[in-house]
Amino acid sequence: MNVEYKNKWISQLKKGTLSFIVLNILNKDKEYYGYDLISEIKRITDIDIAEGTLYPLLIRLKNENLVEHNWVEQQSGIPRKYYKITKEGKSTIAQMKAYWDNLNQTINSI
Amino acid sequence: MKFQEITFTDTNAKRLYKDYIGRVKHAVKDLSKENQHETLLEINSHIYEAFSLSKSNEVESLLDIFDKLGRPEIFLKELVAEKKLEEATRTFNPLKIIKALLLNITNGISYIIFLLLYLSLFSFVFLIFAKIFDPENVGFFYRNNDIFVLGKISSSSINYQQYEQLGNWFIPVMTVSAFILFVIITFLLKLSKRLKNK
Numbered sequence: 001m002n003v004e005y006k007n008k009w010i011s012q013l014k015k016g017t018l019s020f021i022v023l024n025i026l027n028k029d030k031e032y033y034g035y036d037l038i039s040e041i042k043r044i045t046d047i048d049i050a051e052g053t054l055y056p057l058l059i060r061l062k063n064e065n066l067v068e069h070n071w072v073e074q075q076s077g078i079p080r081k082y083y084k085i086t087k088e089g090k091s092t093i094a095q096m097k098a099y100w101d102n103l104n105q106t107i108n109s110i
Numbered sequence: 111m112k113f114q115e116i117t118f119t120d121t122n123a124k125r126l127y128k129d130y131i132g133r134v135k136h137a138v139k140d141l142s143k144e145n146q147h148e149t150l151l152e153i154n155s156h157i158y159e160a161f162s163l164s165k166s167n168e169v170e171s172l173l174d175i176f177d178k179l180g181r182p183e184i185f186l187k188e189l190v191a192e193k194k195l196e197e198a199t200r201t202f203n204p205l206k207i208i209k210a211l212l213l214n215i216t217n218g219i220s221y222i223i224f225l226l227l228y229l230s231l232f233s234f235v236f237l238i239f240a241k242i243f244d245p246e247n248v249g250f251f252y253r254n255n256d257i258f259v260l261g262k263i264s265s266s267s268i269n270y271q272q273y274e275q276l277g278n279w280f281i282p283v284m285t286v287s288a289f290i291l292f293v294i295i296t297f298l299l300k301l302s303k304r305l306k307n308k
Contacts, residue, residue, distance in 0.1 A: 034152060035159035051178045052185025055152060059189050063196065071151070077114040078158045079151060 014047055019057060020100065021045060023093040026067060026085040033080040034058070058083060066092055113150055116158050123168035127157070130176055137186040140209065145193050149186065153179070187213075199300045204228065204292060207299070220302055227295045234288035237261060241280050249274040250283075 018041075025040050026032065032040060038051050061067040066089035071079050085093070115131075118124045134153050138146045157175055164171035179185065191213040198210035211225040240248045240262055251259040251273045263270050276283055 033155065033159070035156045050180050050185065051156070052180035052182075055149075056185070056188040056192065059192050063192065071111055073111070076158065076162075078116065078155055079111055080155055080159070081148075081152050 014049070018047075018049065018053075019061060020093075020096055021047075022054070022057065022061065023066060023085065023089060023096070026083060027090060027093050029085075031082040031084045033082050037083065061089070065089070111147075111151060113147065113154065116154065116161065118168050120168040123172050126169065126172045126176070130157075130172075130182070134182045134186065137182040138190055140213075141190060141193055142197050145197065149189065149193075153182070199296060202293075202296055204231070207296065224295065224299050224302075228292075231288055231292055231295075234284050234291070238281050238284050241284075246271060249280050250276045 021041055021044075022037065025037065025044070034054060038049065038054055041047060041049060041054075058067065058069075062069065062083075065086055067083050068086050069081050069083045071081050073079050116127060118127060131150070131154065134150055135146070138149045141149070156179065157172075160175045160178075161168075161171055164174070166174070191210070194206075194213050195210040198206040208225065208228055211221050211228065214221040215225065237248065237260075244262065247264070247270075248262045249271075251257050251263055251270050252275050253273045257270070257273055259270075274280075
C-alpha cells in the first residue's frame with residue numbers, strides 16, 4: 001500500500017471539507033467561540049486539525065456572509081468571539097449537504 | 111474592547127506567553143489598528159480558553175497550546191492577506207492595494223493580473239516626469255496611417271514635434287487618465303472579490 005499517497009489524500013480531503021464541517025456544526029443554531037468550535041470538530045469528527053487554520057477559515061466564511069460574529073465580555077476580562085451561521089449560510093449548507101449526499105451515494109454505488 | 115493579558119504564576123510561562131503574543135502582534139502589524147486588535151483579542155481568547163481547561167503545569171500547557179495553534183507567522187499569513195485586501199480596496203490607497211496584492215499573489219492568477227495592471231499605472235507617472243525633463247521628445251505623436259506613439263520618441267532627422275497632439279495638455283491628460291484607470295481597476299478588483307465570494 002502507498003501510505004504516503006493515502007495520507008496526502010486524507011490531508012487534502014480534511015482541508016477541503018473543513019468549511020463544510022464548520023458550517024454543519026454552526027447549523028445546529030448554537031453559537032460557538034473559536035476554541036469551543038475546534039473542540040466540537042475534534043469531538044465529532046476525530047480530525048486533528050491545526051487549530052490556527054480555523055481562524056482564517058472563519059474570516060473567509062464571514063467575508064462570504066455565511067457566518068457572523070459578536071464579541072461577548074466575560075468575567076475573566078478576556079472576551080469571547082461567538083460565531084453563528086447566517087441565513088445565507090443556512091441555504092448554502094443545505095445545498096452543500098445535498099451535493100455531498102449525492103456524491104456519497106454515487107461513490108457507494110461504484 | 112480592551113486587550114487583557116493572561117496572568118501566570120510561573121515566570122517561564124509568562125515569558126513564553128509574552129513571546130508568542132509578540133509574534134502575533136508582529137504577524138499582523140500590516141493590518142489596520144482595528145483588525146490588529148481584533149486578531150490579537152481572538153488569539154488571546156483561544157489561549158485563555160485552552161489554558162483554563164488544561165490540567166498540566168503552566169509551561170507544559172502553553173507549549174501544547176502553541177504547538178496546536180501553530181506558528182503565528184504561518185497561520186496568520188492567510189488571514190492577514192484576506193483582511194489586508196479588504197482594507198485596501200475600501201481605502202482606494204494605491205500603495206496599500208499593491209501591498210495587499212503582493213500578499214495575495216499566491217492566492218490566484220487574478221491577483222497577479224491586477225498587480226500588473228496597477229504597476230502599469232506607473233508608466234503614466236513616468237511619462238509625466240519624462241515630459242517635464244524632455245518636453246520635445248515626449249508626448250502623444252499621431253499622424254494618420256503613419257505614426258502613433260504615446261511616450262518618448264527617439265531624436266532623428268525628422269521633426270516629429272509637428273505631430274504631437276496634446277502639447278501643454280499632455281500632463282493634465284496623463285494625470286486624469288491615470289486616475290480614471292486607477293478607479294476602474296480598483297472597481298474591477300472589488301467586483302472580482304465580490305464574485306469570488308459568491
